[in-house]
Amino acid sequence: xxxxxxxxxxxxxxxxxxxxxxxxxxxxxxxxxxxxxxxxxxxxxxxxxxxxxxxxxxxxxxxxxxxxxxxxxxxxxxxxxxxxxxxxxxxxxxxxxxxxxxx
Amino acid sequence: xxxxxxxxxxxxxxxxxxxxxxxxxxxxxxxxxxxxxxxxxxxxxxxxxxxxxxxxxxxxxxxxxxxxxxxxxxxxxxxxxxxxxxxxxxxxxxxxxxxxxxxxxxxxxxxxxxxxxxxxxxxxxxxxxxxxxxxxxxxxxxxxxxxxxxxxxxxxxxxxxxxxxxxxxxxxxxxxxxxxxxxxxxxxx
Numbered sequence: 001x002x003x004x005x006x007x008x009x010x011x012x013x014x015x016x017x018x019x020x021x022x023x024x025x026x027x028x029x030x031x032x033x034x035x036x037x038x039x040x041x042x043x044x045x046x047x048x049x050x051x052x053x054x055x056x057x058x059x060x061x062x063x064x065x066x067x068x069x070x071x072x073x074x075x076x077x078x079x080x081x082x083x084x085x086x087x088x089x090x091x092x093x094x095x096x097x098x099x100x101x102x103x
Numbered sequence: 104x105x106x107x108x109x110x111x112x113x114x115x116x117x118x119x120x121x122x123x124x125x126x127x128x129x130x131x132x133x134x135x136x137x138x139x140x141x142x143x144x145x146x147x148x149x150x151x152x153x154x155x156x157x158x159x160x161x162x163x164x165x166x167x168x169x170x171x172x173x174x175x176x177x178x179x180x181x182x183x184x185x186x187x188x189x190x191x192x193x194x195x196x197x198x199x200x201x202x203x204x205x206x207x208x209x210x211x212x213x214x215x216x217x218x219x220x221x222x223x224x225x226x227x228x229x230x231x232x233x234x235x236x237x238x239x240x241x242x243x244x245x246x247x248x249x250x251x252x253x254x255x256x257x258x259x260x261x262x263x264x265x266x267x268x269x270x271x272x273x274x275x276x277x278x279x280x281x282x283x284x285x286x287x288x289x290x291x292x
Binding site: 036037038042059060063068071077078083085086087088089090093094096097 | 125169172173176180183210211213214216217218226228229230231234237238241
């Protein structure tokens with residue numbers, strides 16, 4: 001039975017993620033291992049950005065640079081057997097997500 | 104304005120419907136519509152060479168989400184190192200850059216659509232969704248730039264399902280060399 005290395009060696013994988021160098025606009029990078037909609041092994045990166053740290057009209061290009069940088073430093077598919085997905089969110093929206101639903 | 108453009112426009116309207124509120128039904132509809140906009144954009148171009156509208160409709164129904172995403176992932180893997188860290192600097196690399204943008208956005212958008220439609224534990228925020236819709240809109244522009252290029256046509260042809268490709272994908276899933284615990288290059292724990 002095939003097990004992706006990222007899943008078999010999760011602590012090593014998470015340590016590798018923690019070593020990724022990112023610009024200061026990135027407040028946090030949180031990886032979550034799982035399977036995607038097609039049932040393939042995947043890593044879902046939650047990237048939290050500091051509020052207003054990037055002009056809105058440059059945000060898409062910036063997030064692409066961050067995704068490319070993470071892929072270049074980690075090589076998730078070839079080295080770890082997981083397909084990367086990225087979810088960018090600002091600090092304030094992330095905080096709103098964490099509020100209880102009745103707040 | 105064709106159906107894909109209408110869908111994208113609808114996605115933008117849904118994403119902006121409640122700018123100060125994380126209105127989940129609207130945000131989920133926005134993500135789902137944005138993905139389907141890109142899905143139908145590619146299919147529309149793939150079947151455009153067929154003159155009979157009934158044939159076009161029938162051919163379009165052959166395309167499937169999973170195999171299309173598989174082609175996108177292969178495309179992304181094949182050309183991902185072409186642009187990092189340097190941006191494209193010649194016409195051929197520019198075509199590949201836009202193709203990468205379309206393929207990568209399709210792959211990400213399909214997963215977002217799956218989450219939006221089925222994963223009710225995940226809560227979406229307006230700014231977050233707006234950025235994802237913008238990425239699909241940008242992929243539309245990339246596709247308009249390259250749709251007449253041979254690389255773009257090859258990309259669409261690869262998405263056309265055939266018995267051989269289906270069998271190849273099954274075999275590939277079984278035999279694809281991927282890193283395992285037994286990999287000699289694996290880092291020690």
